[in-house]
Amino acid sequence: MGASDPGFGRLLHTWRDRLAPADAGFTPAPGRRAPGLRREELAQLAGLSVDYILRLEQGRARHPSAQVVGALARALQLSRAERDRLFRSAGLLPPRDGTVGAHVPAGVQRLAARLGDVPIGVFSADWTLIRWNPLWAALFGDPALVPATERNLARGLFGLGAARAAVASARSERGNEAFAASIVADLRDAVARYPADSELDGLVQGLCAQSADFARLWATGTAAAPHTSERKTIRHPEVGDIRVDCDVLLVPGLDLRLVAYTAAAGSSDAGKLDLLRVTGGGAALAPVGPQPDAGFDSPGERRG
Incomplete structure (x- = not known):
């Protein structure tokens, strides 16, 4: 399949705004204005760099791998239907049925x-x-x-x-x-x-x-x-x-x-x-899930 469409970045931004920091393991600071996760927090959860998250949201990074999309779907706590939509908007086929799943509700x-x-x-x-x-x-x-x-x-x-x-x-x-x-x-x-x-x-x-x-x-x-x-x-x-x-x-x-x-x-x-x-x-304390530079955007990452 081809490169991701512009909707991929919009979906990331929308679902990032939707997720409450407390539900992702973060303690919101007093006076926080962001409605959901900051890019830095999503980057921590997905094991990606903040710059890469920004480029994905802006449509400047056009070929995210299945491993990256899977990590983002887990970090954003997407449903199966939302995960599949994110995969398709990235120009990728969703994970096949009949295989061991890594989707965590x-x-x-x-x-x-x-x-x-x-x-x-x-x-x-x-x-x-x-x-x-x-x-x-x-x-x-x-x-x-x-x-x-x-x-x-x-x-x-x-x-x-x-x-x-x-x-x-x-x-x-x-x-x-x-x-x-x-x-x-x-x-x-x-x-x-x-x-x-x-x-x-x-x-x-x-x-x-x-x-x-x-x-x-x-x-x-x-x-x-x-x-x-x-x-x-x-x-x-x-x-x-x-x-x-x-x-x-x-x-x-x-x-x-x-x-x-x-x-x-x-x-x-x-x-x-x-x-x-x-x-x-x-050990370095970190929010739930994969951490920065953990290799989650490498071919070794498992299923989405």
Whole structure:
């Protein structure tokens, strides 16, 4: 398809004005006159430069990639119909049905933005991390510093790339083997639901080639309980071990998983989470979602 039409910039500006800063995880300053997000805030959320946002709105940047449009759609909390309209106005085909989706509805994004005292990450059906809040970054390290293609729980467990560090900091009380088997079982279910998804197939084939453990679990096809809720210990370099409950909440109809870590009120573990919330845990505090220079406008970014 061709270059974006002039309506693309108008849509960006209109939807940027529509989104309340608080719903995107920002605290509006007193006397703020902007009705919605500033360009700087949209740039932070989408992982793009402010200058590029300006050029898109003015129609001077005419060929945004599918990765860029997808990041903008998520940052603006668009509905599926609005996302598809943004893709078409950019001269691109919307994401195909029948593949693992990365669309996060506005309500889920607002939830992650407003529950700032709880580490929250939103994962797609193949356990790719799509969204996160600042306390998640403080607990596990800023995902924005990890290449987009590596932000996957299965890659962290079985792969050889940058995702391993964050996963290695967590210990499951039911045992790492059971935890790993549950993630493989989830991927097997995802393949059954999305047989035409070439990226999902590539993930599985790549992990089979890289990891003997993954290949063994995949080949046996042994039934395992899907990954839901459990207790974990997170080893943090600044505050030490934090014992937390990990709960996985499913978003009906969208095949998304919202993962939250909590500790009992008044416990030392809750105190450590509070400390990380204040200090940022050594990671740069940032609004929910992808951050500047995170590579989200590169070919490595996943689906829109």
